Amino acid sequence: MRLIGFILEDGFQVMGLAALSAFEFANIALDREAYRVTVMSEAGGPVRTSLGMVVETARFDEPPDTLMVLGQLLPQPPSPGLRAFLGRCAAGSRRVAGVCTGAFALAAAGLLDGRSATTHWGHARRLQQLYPDVRVDEDRIFIRDGNIWTSAGMSAAIDLTLALIEDDHGTEISRAVARNLVVYHRRPGGQSQFSALLDLEPRSDRVRRALVYAKEHLRNPLSVEELAEAASLSPRQFSRVFREETGQSPAKAVERLRLEAAKAMIEDARHPMDVVARETGFADRDRMRRAFLRAYGQPPQSLRRSLRHIEWDDEADAA
Numbered sequence: 524m525r526l527i528g529f530i531l532e533d534g535f536q537v538m539g540l541a542a543l544s545a546f547e548f549a550n551i552a553l554d555r556e557a558y559r560v561t562v563m564s565e566a567g568g569p570v571r572t573s574l575g576m577v578v579e580t581a582r583f584d585e586p587p588d589t590l591m592v593l594g595q596l597l598p599q600p601p602s603p604g605l606r607a608f609l610g611r612c613a614a615g616s617r618r619v620a621g622v623c624t625g626a627f628a629l630a631a632a633g634l635l636d637g638r639s640a641t642t643h644w645g646h647a648r649r650l651q652q653l654y655p656d657v658r659v660d661e662d663r664i665f666i667r668d669g670n671i672w673t674s675a676g677m678s679a680a681i682d683l684t685l686a687l688i689e690d691d692h693g694t695e696i697s698r699a700v701a702r703n704l705v706v707y708h709r710r711p712g713g714q715s716q717f718s719a720l721l722d723l724e725p726r727s728d729r730v731r732r733a734l735v736y737a738k739e740h741l742r743n744p745l746s747v748e749e750l751a752e753a754a755s756l757s758p759r760q761f762s763r764v765f766r767e768e769t770g771q772s773p774a775k776a777v778e779r780l781r782l783e784a785a786k787a788m789i790e791d792a793r794h795p796m797d798v799v800a801r802e803t804g805f806a807d808r809d810r811m812r813r814a815f816l817r818a819y820g821q822p823p824q825s826l827r828r829s830l831r832h833i834e835w836d837d838e839a840d841a842a
Contacts, residue, residue: 524556524557524558524559525557525558525559525588525589525691526558526559526560526561526587526588526589527546527558527559527560527561527587527588527589527591528560528561528562528563528583528586528587528589528590528591529542529543529560529561529562529563529591529593530563530564530583530590530591530592530593530605530608530625530628531562531563531564531570531578531580531593532564532570532593532595532599532601532605532628533570533571533595534571534572534573534595534596534597534599535570535572535573535593535594535595535596536572536573536593536594536595536596536623536624536676536677537572537573537574537576538677538678538680539593539594539622539623539625539680540578540593541678541680541681542591542622542680542681542683542684543560544704545681545684545685545688545700545704546558546560546684546688547560548699548700548703548704549688549692549696549697549700551703552696552699552700552703553692553696557691557692561581561587562578562579562580562581563580563581563582563583564580564581564582564583565582565583565602565604565605565608566582567580567581567582568580568582573595573596573597583608585615586608586611586612586614586615586616587612587616588616588617588618589616589617589618589619589620589687590609590612590616590618590619590620591619591620591621591622591625591684592609592619592620592621592622592625592628592629593622593623593625593680594621594622594623594624594625594626594627594642594643594676595624596624598624598627598628598646600627600631601627601628601631601632605628605632606628606631606632609628609629609632609634610632610633610634613632613634613670613671616670617670618670618671618672618687619634619670619671619672620671620672620673620674620683620687621635621640621642621671621672621673621674622673622674622679622680622683623642623643623674623675623676623677623679623680624642624643624646624676625642625673626640626641626642626650626673627642627646627650627653629671629673630650630653630654630657631654634671635654635656635657635671635673636654636656636657637656637657637658638657638658638668638669638671639658639659639660639666639668640657640658640659640660640666640668640671640673641659641660641661641662641663641664641665641666641673641674641675642659642661642673642674642675642676643675643676643677644661644662644675644676645676646676647659647660647661648661663675664679664682664683665679665682665683665686667686672686672687678706681704681706685697685700685701688700723769723771723776723779724769725765725768725769726768727764727768729754729755729756729761729764730754730764730765730768730769732753732754733750733751733753733754733761733765733773734776734780736750736753737750737753737776737777737780738780738784741780741781741784741802741803741804742801742802742803742804743804744804745773745777745804747761747762747773747774750765750773750777761773777804778814778818779818781803781804781805781811781814782803782814782815782818782819784802784803785799785800785803785805785811785815785823786823786826788802788803789823789826789827790826792827796808796811796823796824799811799823811823
């Protein structure tokens with residue numbers, strides 16, 4: 524049985540507690556108490572969320588197997604006592620994780636010096652300014668650097684926890700937990716915090732409906748006529764309205780959706796490039812390669828190689 528400790532400070536963001544459910548469902552999937560979870564604070568007793576609700580906590584004592592520091596809505600410097608405890612956990616815990624702005628507490632305690640880390644994109648530049656010795660990557664869902672893990676904000680707490688469970692018990696258990704949580708099996712750590720659908724931000728339901736249709740039917744040709752039908756508009760009217768609302772052509776938006784899906788499949792590392800190209804609607808590897816060069820300045824093979832290097836580094840750190 525592994526003890527999971529959640530450090531809470533006044534003003535912590537309540538969505539980080541969603542990670543608790545992932546460990547609960549891991550116990551169910553394994554049919555045993557593989558994890559025991561406790562919420563902790565420096566003094567113990569009630570801790571207020573950023574919404575004003577109160578969570579009762581135990582006073583932290585010995586380093587747990589895995590320590591997770593939940594981020595505050597507005598991160599504040601940790602107390603000397605918390606910094607000292609984080610230092611003890613860096614040496615005594617198997618893993619330490621900063622969820623969302625929890626990375627600020629880890630950085631203040633020196634745990635991120637010389638390491639790669641991420642946090643909520645809205646706070647990433649401040650983290651880099653305050654702690655220049657940290658290699659901040661503001662566009663990652665989560666990052667593992669040795670025994671230190673950090674995640675982006677909000678729902679990324681679940682992605683991080685699923686990755687921790689997969690690290691302990693393998694893909695099938697983590698996938699079973701994701702199914703019970705009714706979420707996608709965890710997004711790869713390298714996946715962008717940003718979504719093409721969110722970034723396009725169409726104003727009307729019709730254009731939004733066409734984009735959702737495109738994302739769900741990437742293997743289709745997705746011509747203007749097909750998208751216009753999904754939006755219940757004429758092709759000419761659809762092209763005009765689409766450009767007015769998104770600032771780009773339907774073809775360019777579809778390519779962004781295909782690239783996002785292809786990048787996620789490549790990061791998953793389970794599919795040959797031909798399959799990735801076919802499933803995301805590029806038809807062949809050459810077309811996909813040209814699209815990657817336009818968007819990212821490198822071919823998809825370079826992305827896969829870089830991910831392999833990260834995996835090798837993680838394996839070396841674990842050894």
